[in-house]
Amino acid sequence: MTFRRAWFLLGAVFAASGLAGCSQSPLVQDAEPAPMVVAVDRQEVTITTFATLELEWSRPEVLWVAASGLVTEVLVQPGYTVPSGSALLNVDGAPLVGLHTPAPFHRALEAGDSGDDVAMLTDALAAAGDLPAETADNTTFTPVVAEAVQQFNQRHNLGNTDSFDPSRIVWLPKRSVVAGQVNLRAGEEVAGRTIGFTLSPELLDARLVGLSRPISDWANTSVILPNGLELPLPEDGLVPANSLTILQEAVDAGVPDLNVRVEKRLGTASLVPVTAVQQSARGDACVYDKHSNVHGAVIVGGEAGIVYISGTSLDEVLANPTALDLANCGGMEVDG
Known part of the structure; x- marks a missing residue:
């Protein structure tokens, strides 16, 4: 020493x-x-002290609604987890389905079309189970793809058509997202390109600050949150990436910091x-x-x-x- x-x-x-x-x-x-x-x-x-856990969050993303008509029902509330393939709301009585793809769709697709957006569609259909995996990543809208689109539309109550209408799709940036704010209400008219939902921010980083002694003195200790949740603390003072998801579920989205207890068992x-x-x-x-x-x-x-x-x-x-x-x-x- x-x-x-x-x-x-x-x-x-x-x-x-x-x-x-x-x-x-x-x-x-x-x-x-x-x-x-x-x-x-x-x-x-056990040595105990108190410190601050600084939290860094992502900027909230939004989900756009491309359909036009009357919002007849909102199916998602703040805090809901929305997986790809689930309905978020009904417009004119028909659902709008959340779908994760690398980028949003910008045109309707039908038999005979080709392009990277067709490949995105076939990948999404394969992920949803409507198209055999071996036929995914196909850049041509073939009869097999048309049959898969028809099955997708029927399964989601989007009609019996074998063409793909992107206005009935709400693009999801991930396979599963969490709604932070609902921007539409039943009875409201939408006229295309409307922000329908704001997603909860994601916790990117959590760092312990304000210790009375060097962080190295507290290596391999525990951070105790106000709700009693205990997280390991490495030497650099950063909460490990595999603990960020646990931490995010335990705190209110967007809070800048937390007062925490730090314990080192000697x-x-x-x-x-x-x-x-x-x-x-x-x-x-x-x-x-x-x-x-x-x-x-x-x-x-x-x-x-x-x-x-x-x-x-x-x-x-x-x-x-x-x-x-x-x-x-x-x-x-x-x-x-």
């Missing part, structure tokens, strides 16, 4: 004890109390009085046993009047060893 690290922890403990105003080292007392042997308590120790530590801990010339920590023998220790935390140490199995330590002229760890250099 470095001098700065040991001094920081001991200084914090003394500050909590009301001794931080001393002009000399906090390990030197103005009035030397008598040395005494004290029992060492061992406990499972395992079993020895709890000794702060007056039992000394420092070597280079800043390493030590304690003395009842026979005045020096033992190296590693400071892992503390609270008012108490220091948490590891690296020693002593059952008893000597408090106030400076009264016996035992200081600076006997001049030894302790490996921390």
